Amino acid sequence: MSLCCAISNEVPEHPVVSPVSGSIFEKRLIEKYLIENGVDPINNKELSAEMLIDIKSPAVVKPKPPSATSIPAILKTLQDEWDAVMLHSFTQRQQLQTARQELSHALYQHDAACRVIARLQKEVMAAREALATLKPQAGAMAAPAGVPQPAVAAEATGVAIQPAEQAGMTAEVIQKLQEKATVLTQERKKRGRTVPEDLIGVDAIRGFHTISSHPGLHSASVPGILSLDVHSSDTSKILTGGNDRNATVFNKDTEQVVAILKGHTKKVTRVIYHPDEDVVITASPDTTIRVWNVPVSQTTQLLRVHDGPVTGLSLHPTGDFVLSTSTDQHWAFSDIRSGRLLTKVIDQASTGLTTAQFHPDGLIFGTGTADSQVKIWDLKEQSNVANFAGHSGPITAISFSENGYYLATAADDACVKLWDLRKLKNFKTLQLDNNFEIKDLCFDQSGTYLALAGTDVRVYLCKQWQELKVFNDHTAMATGVRFGRNAQYLASTSMDRTLKIYAP
Numbered sequence: 001m002s003l004c005c006a007i008s009n010e011v012p013e014h015p016v017v018s019p020v021s022g023s024i025f026e027k028r029l030i031e032k033y034l035i036e037n038g039v040d041p042i043n044n045k046e047l048s049a050e051m052l053i054d055i056k057s058p059a060v061v062k063p064k065p066p067s068a069t070s071i072p073a074i075l076k077t078l079q080d081e082w083d084a085v086m087l088h089s090f091t092q093r094q095q096l097q098t099a100r101q102e103l104s105h106a107l108y109q110h111d112a113a114c115r116v117i118a119r120l121q122k123e124v125m126a127a128r129e130a131l132a133t134l135k136p137q138a139g140a141m142a143a144p145a146g147v148p149q150p151a152v153a154a155e156a157t158g159v160a161i162q163p164a165e166q167a168g169m170t171a172e173v174i175q176k177l178q179e180k181a182t183v184l185t186q187e188r189k190k191r192g193r194t195v196p197e198d199l200i201g202v203d204a205i206r207g208f209h210t211i212s213s214h215p216g217l218h219s220a221s222v223p224g225i226l227s228l229d230v231h232s233s234d235t236s237k238i239l240t241g242g243n244d245r246n247a248t249v250f251n252k253d254t255e256q257v258v259a260i261l262k263g264h265t266k267k268v269t270r271v272i273y274h275p276d277e278d279v280v281i282t283a284s285p286d287t288t289i290r291v292w293n294v295p296v297s298q299t300t301q302l303l304r305v306h307d308g309p310v311t312g313l314s315l316h317p318t319g320d321f322v323l324s325t326s327t328d329q330h331w332a333f334s335d336i337r338s339g340r341l342l343t344k345v346i347d348q349a350s351t352g353l354t355t356a357q358f359h360p361d362g363l364i365f366g367t368g369t370a371d372s373q374v375k376i377w378d379l380k381e382q383s384n385v386a387n388f389a390g391h392s393g394p395i396t397a398i399s400f401s402e403n404g405y406y407l408a409t410a411a412d413d414a415c416v417k418l419w420d421l422r423k424l425k426n427f428k429t430l431q432l433d434n435n436f437e438i439k440d441l442c443f444d445q446s447g448t449y450l451a452l453a454g455t456d457v458r459v460y461l462c463k464q465w466q467e468l469k470v471f472n473d474h475t476a477m478a479t480g481v482r483f484g485r486n487a488q489y490l491a492s493t494s495m496d497r498t499l500k501i502y503a504p
Contacts, residue, residue: 019052020043023040196486199486217248226241227270233275235485238273245264264282264284264286272315306324310324311355327370329350350370353367355395363378370395372389376388402444402447412437415429436455449487453478
């Protein structure tokens, strides 16, 4: 035991206090120190034994029993204390784990709340954009013949409207169609069998490869590009329709998005880029067809001519009229300038129409049906003039060749059939693998090549019907394919959310 109990914090058996320094000492030790030195050991001031003050402390209430002084008893005491420490540590760990779980749950709730807020903000922005789109149309859209003005106002606000009435195929419209067909036929005869000088050759097609891939045109949260078209005059501009309910105009040369067209309430399944103007036409299962002004990204005409999802869309060579088909068994012919429905015809023999395409002259057109029929219609007479049977599934795509003689069709039977419109018969069938799906096909503007998109993307040489190139770059189903001017490039879209450009 040390001399100064104040420093060591020990409790002496006979404690005394030095009045000089105020420190506590063991009486026996301090007296011995004073005999030898006569001064306080703390501050070295003079101190005698008579000056020390006794401290009376209470006796120990519970002294340790003699049995606790043995080694086994001491070990048991240590074990008990160790157990108590471990139990306390376990309790602390349990409380820490509970606190961590509560914190994790609170963070998850905060994250979920942030996502809900972000979604609501996006919906509010979409609603505002839709309202801004509809407001200018309320005054600009003319009421269809026989429809009261309140019905037009209801259409502008998205409320159920009265069915559009048919304006009829007037003599003026029929004359316009006939004059255009005459001009196109004469131009085709002048061209004869010649092909454009700038047309890409067969060897160059075989050397095509992916030169660019663009995954950012449509929303990643609702992936998939469903339709594609290319501006035939300015082939740097490409139009896509997506699962995200938007259509996007993209410039492949600058690799910039030119416009995002928002307005449809369901996915955009058909798109057309006007060949001479910066105007696009889109169709959707929301039963509507929209005509857009690209520079301002606004709807100029909203056509409600069908009672079911719109499945086919084709622009007449005049550039003034659009053909549409629907699952409601009707095809419709509308004026994109005025928004008027000119005529609407039901195909009672079908269970629903799946696609449509104008002949290059514009006086006849083809439709595909859900019950595997391909039908040719006379536009002026509004009558079915020929039927092609041979497919065994719903028709997925049809395309007329520029030469005006060939029609290519595809269905859910893994084959492409070529039809001769002069002899009204199938003269060639391109049979693919049994599990091959075809979603789109098209001829190039010269009628030299045929491309198809589905399980993969393929290009064929017409007349010989020889396979030239297969592209397997998409990681999901290809949904659209189009040639650039003179086949200088090939574009394809896919459910993998990408637009791919192929060139030599």
